[in-house]
Amino acid sequence: EAQVTQNPRYLITVTGKKLTVTCSQNMNHEYMSWYRQDPGLGLRQIYYSMNVEVTDKGDVPEGYKVSRKEKRNFPLILESPSPNQTSLYFCASAVQRGTDTQYFGPGTRLTVL
Amino acid sequence: AQRVTQPEKLLSVFKGAPVELKCNYSYSGSPELFWYVQYSRQRLQLLLRHISRESIKGFTADLNKGETSFHLKKPFAQEEDSAMYYCALSYNTGGFKTIFGAGTRLFVKA
Numbered sequence: 001e002a003q004v005t006q007n008p009r010y011l012i013t014v015t016g017k018k019l020t021v022t023c024s025q026n027m028n029h030e031y032m033s034w035y036r037q038d039p040g041l042g043l044r045q046i047y048y049s050m051n052v053e054v055t056d057k058g059d060v061p062e063g064y065k066v067s068r069k070e071k072r073n074f075p076l077i078l079e080s081p082s083p084n085q086t087s088l089y090f091c092a093s094a095v096q097r098g099t100d101t102q103y104f105g106p107g108t109r110l111t112v113l
Numbered sequence: 114a115q116r117v118t119q120p121e122k123l124l125s126v127f128k129g130a131p132v133e134l135k136c137n138y139s140y141s142g143s144p145e146l147f148w149y150v151q152y153s154r155q156r157l158q159l160l161l162r163h164i165s166r167e168s169i170k171g172f173t174a175d176l177n178k179g180e181t182s183f184h185l186k187k188p189f190a191q192e193e194d195s196a197m198y199y200c201a202l203s204y205n206t207g208g209f210k211t212i213f214g215a216g217t218r219l220f221v222k223a
Contacts, residue, residue, distance in 0.1 A: 040122070
């Protein structure tokens with residue numbers, strides 16, 4: 001089944017403890033992106049990637065890192081999480097560009113204590 | 114700066130009534146506009162995009178460049194339309210960024 005997967009789905013952690021949220025797609029899409037969803041703010045783009053080894057900042061990149069070593073994977077890294085990064089995170093992919101239809105993962109709910 | 118505004122957080126209508134979810138955008142170039150929908154316990158998914166000009170599940174949306182709007186409409190709401198709806202703007206900035214509105218929760222009452 002063509003889809004975007006994220007792991008873990010739920011995570012509770014403490015301030016400062018490095019974590020990685022994985023994202024994988026099996027549709028051979030070139031474009032991948034990370035968003036965070038907060039009440040009243042909708043989805044805000046964190047980082048996106050046009051292709052392998054090509055990444056760029058979205059609107060809220062502070063405190064996050066990404067890498068795109070393989071086409072199918074786009075992990076989100078929080079080197080030193082803080083409580084203001086408590087949020088619902090979505091990964092998405094698109095065939096080639098961000099202006100193509102984006103396909104979303106199921107979401108990862110992160111709580112930073 | 115680019116912006117997407119959905120003025121209604123919650124919209125409640127009766128089954129069979131017309132529904133319009135408003136979306137206004139701020140962008141100086143040619144926008145790529147989308148409506149995404151999230152049904153309960155499901156993933157966010159595309160409902161429709163302006164370049165396809167098609168009707169999905171009875172919904173239509175017309176891009177009005179003069180009013181910078183992309184309102185979503187359906188003449189007769191159904192209970193299964195109850196969901197969270199997001200308007201989104203994608204644009205080329207060397208890369209391709211996407212901005213979402215805050216979303217409108219549609220509740221269709223029986």
